[in-house]
Amino acid sequence: MSRTVWLNGTYMPEEKAQLPIFDRGLLFADAVYEGFGILDGQIIDFHYHMQRLNRSLAELEMRPTMSEGALYDGLMGLIARNGVEEAFLYLHVTRGAHDRDYLYPGGLSPNVFAFTQPLHGGLAADPPQPLRLASAPDIRWARRDIKTSNLLGQVLAKEIARKAGADEALMIAPDGTVTECGAMSFFIVRNGCIYARPLSRDILPGITRQTMLRVADDLGLKVVDATYTLDDVFRADEAFATGASSYVQPVPEVDGRQIGDGETGTVTTLLRREYLKAVRASFRNNRASLQ
Structure with a gap:
């Protein structure tokens, strides 16, 4: 059928x-x-x-x-x-x-x-699938804040990741800072603080990103708006990515190098659980908000 x-x-x-x-x-x-x-x-x-x-x-x-x-x-x-x-x-x-x-x-x-x-990152009820990343140059057009179908830059970055044996790309800007994944937003955690690249024309304003950050604020977690490099990623305690088809997904390694202890971190686990609770609670308002 x-x-x-x-x-x-x-x-x-x-x-x-x-x-x-x-x-x-x-x-x-x-x-x-x-x-x-x-x-x-x-x-x-x-x-x-x-x-x-x-x-x-x-x-x-x-x-x-x-x-x-x-x-x-x-x-x-x-x-x-x-x-x-x-x-x-x-x-x-x-x-x-x-x-x-x-x-x-x-x-x-x-x-x-x-x-x-079908979803790419596993079902909500299942343990989150670890996401292995490989770095790739960010060669996308300058208006990444507009969600256009011009995705050839992401296609090429994801192909670099696939050839490296990874699940997804982590794109690196010409200045050496991390922008985002091929199809997901990316974050690191150090000393309990979430580091998020500030919104600009350099990245897509992810909706899952937006909701996750609201959840983090409700939980009293500290969020630092800052750019950071791949070296900063390697020094992080944990890392995770967010996306519509994967919710909040742990990133245990980048370029074959382990992040933190290589396990799903406590902040990532908390955010995934509370994110799913928050979006489920919002469903009753979907149609009502359109009246």
Whole structure:
């Protein structure tokens, strides 16, 4: 049985879904996207994802495609049709189709599609899977704060990591500071303090990152906004990464070098547990917040 996808407001089997070859998302990566976690059949942090999506659209001067309520209902319908309880949900919005030209005309109709797929980092009820990282140069375009489908830099970084026998890349800026993972936010812990790279155009404002930091604040954990180098990572007591499809995931090694004692740290364990509790508690507000 094939997976059901959602394309321009219509549910259909994945093999039936088609876009024109002149879609600007295909020709120019002129598109934005969001990746959501699905837990207990609900969308995690839907409202915050919509805030980021609308910001990405505005930065590229693309118009919103539909109301948040209609989008929420469409995505929840997709979840129900695929019968998923815990998964990853992908939403993609392109500027639309037009003959290949760097300049685009006004009035294009955006193409919108969504699909679900299995999680990459294991289920919430399972012990978190250790994530081994390998460093790679960060060669992405300068507006990393906009969540566009221009992901070739991440593809190349992840390929470096795969060839090194690692699970994910840890990207390093030209100045030697750590930016983030190929598809996740990254943090280190020293003396009980969480070190987080400050938000800027250099990194994506991760939604799981944002919620995790709110949870850390509620727990009274100290968060230090600071840039840091790979040497700082090697001196850390523990490290972890956050992402929509992996929640809070421990990082026991980078470039084959052990971080701390090589086990899941106490701060990481606490944050994963409390993060999952916090997002579950928020589900009852998802639809109500859209009224």
